[in-house]
Amino acid sequence: MRTVLTASRLLTPDHVVEHPIVVIEDGVIATIASRPHSELPAGQHVELLDATLIPALFDVHIHGSGGHDVMEATDSALNHIGAFLARHGVGAYCATTVTAPLDSLLHSLSGLAKLMDAPLDGARPVGIHLEGPFLSPHKRGAHAESQLLAPSVDLFDRMWQASEGNILVMTIAPELPGAEETIVQATKLGVRVSLGHSDADAAAARRGVLAGAVTATHTFNAMRRFDHRDAGLIGEVLTNDNLFAEIICDSLHVDPTIVRLFWKAKGPERALLITDAMAGTGMPDGTYQLGELEVRVKNGRAIIGEDTLAGSTLTLDRAVRNFAEFTGAGFTATVPLATRNPARMAGLDSEIGILAPGRSADIAVLSAKHEVIETFLRGEPQMAPSTQGFFSG
Numbered sequence: 412m413r414t415v416l417t418a419s420r421l422l423t424p425d426h427v428v429e430h431p432i433v434v435i436e437d438g439v440i441a442t443i444a445s446r447p448h449s450e451l452p453a454g455q456h457v458e459l460l461d462a463t464l465i466p467a468l469f470d471v472h473i474h475g476s477g478g479h480d481v482m483e484a485t486d487s488a489l490n491h492i493g494a495f496l497a498r499h500g501v502g503a504y505c506a507t508t509v510t511a512p513l514d515s516l517l518h519s520l521s522g523l524a525k526l527m528d529a530p531l532d533g534a535r536p537v538g539i540h541l542e543g544p545f546l547s548p549h550k551r552g553a554h555a556e557s558q559l560l561a562p563s564v565d566l567f568d569r570m571w572q573a574s575e576g577n578i579l580v581m582t583i584a585p586e587l588p589g590a591e592e593t594i595v596q597a598t599k600l601g602v603r604v605s606l607g608h609s610d611a612d613a614a615a616a617r618r619g620v621l622a623g624a625v626t627a628t629h630t631f632n633a634m635r636r637f638d639h640r641d642a643g644l645i646g647e648v649l650t651n652d653n654l655f656a657e658i659i660c661d662s663l664h665v666d667p668t669i670v671r672l673f674w675k676a677k678g679p680e681r682a683l684l685i686t687d688a689m690a691g692t693g694m695p696d697g698t699y700q701l702g703e704l705e706v707r708v709k710n711g712r713a714i715i716g717e718d719t720l721a722g723s724t725l726t727l728d729r730a731v732r733n734f735a736e737f738t739g740a741g742f743t744a745t746v747p748l749a750t751r752n753p754a755r756m757a758g759l760d761s762e763i764g765i766l767a768p769g770r771s772a773d774i775a776v777l778s779a780k781h782e783v784i785e786t787f788l789r790g791e792p793q794m795a796p797s798t799q800g801f802f803s804g
């Protein structure tokens with residue numbers, strides 16, 4: 412089947428195409444052309460007036476949404492999460508675990524492994540982000556202290572086996588004894604190691620990078636405080652041009668001024684937008700699970716204990732709008748931070764995060780205000796009923 416999309420603008424995101432004509436055949440992008448230069452080919456025409464087309468977004472750090480947590484590791488939970496994410500323009504994500512008793516963690520990893528290639532609704536999990544148990548007790552955030560474990564190659568290998576090789580990203584505190592060997596081993600297996608939940612000083616952070624780390628987990632949150640005499644992990648993240656770095660751009664986790672500092676330091680090639688979203692995202696105030704933890708959500712804040720942030724209720728489309736606004740970078744410059752950059756960090760940029768012929772037709776359709784009005788995944792519209800009036804072709 413052939414579908415022809417026309418719109419106002421398309422961001423590949425490396426190039427801008429005005430008045431694009433996108434031809435989709437059997438779920439794959441066949442061609443991308445510009446209207447003034449090309450005739451409209453035959454096929455089912457979907458005219459997306461005033462819309463901007465961008466690659467479907469990719470979230471490398473997300474725990475859940477729409478009432479469900481990825482550690483439930485059932486097709487029903489991932490279908491709910493995937494459908495919710497698709498409504499927010501997301502096409503792919505890393506199912507992110509939290510620290511849990513080892514048996515439950517292994518159980519979740521093997522459950523998720525079985526679902527990686529399953530036919531699921533909406534956004535698809537493309538790997539697992541193992542966040543914990545190799546975290547610093549001093550910067551554990553919401554992670555349960557009693558379940559944190561010292562990093563070791565043996566323990567990592569057990570998790571790797573349980574995940575059937577599906578761990579794509581691993582957060583680790585580089586200053587912990589055993590961390591360097593574990594980073595080396597994970598890197599050897601193709602895991603993208605992310606430094607975070609860490610009390611590392613600058614030297615320990617550098618050792619983590621030399622061992623193989625390529626990115627940093629929610630920069631500023633759950634890291635040793637930045638001090639001009641003790642730059643710590645944050646100093647390394649902000650000054651090492653090779654490191655990617657995540658940020659949660661919801662104005663609760665990081666002040667907008669710090670987001671501007673982050674943008675100046677990390678720039679258009681290395682900054683990554685993530686949500687760190689948990690089950691309460693897109694849901695009313697109440698109590699939700701984060702792994703095995705009970706988290707209260709009130710007015711968009713996900714809290715555990717007295718006042719510790721436990722994930723967010725951010726959606727990635729909103730993160731893009733927030734970042735563009737907070738930094739003044741503009742929308743076009745921000746889109747790669749949630750598409751191309753995470754795909755490059757994860758080593759998946761030959762498959763996702765960029766619109767080009769031969770790629771899966773995973774396309775978010777945005778209004779003039781950059782709200783998601785439709786998402787095509789594998790060429791199929793994900794939210795058609797509410798946007799039927801929008802289709803004129």
Ligand SMILES: [Zn+2]
Binds near residue numbers: 472722
């Ligand atoms: Zn997280």
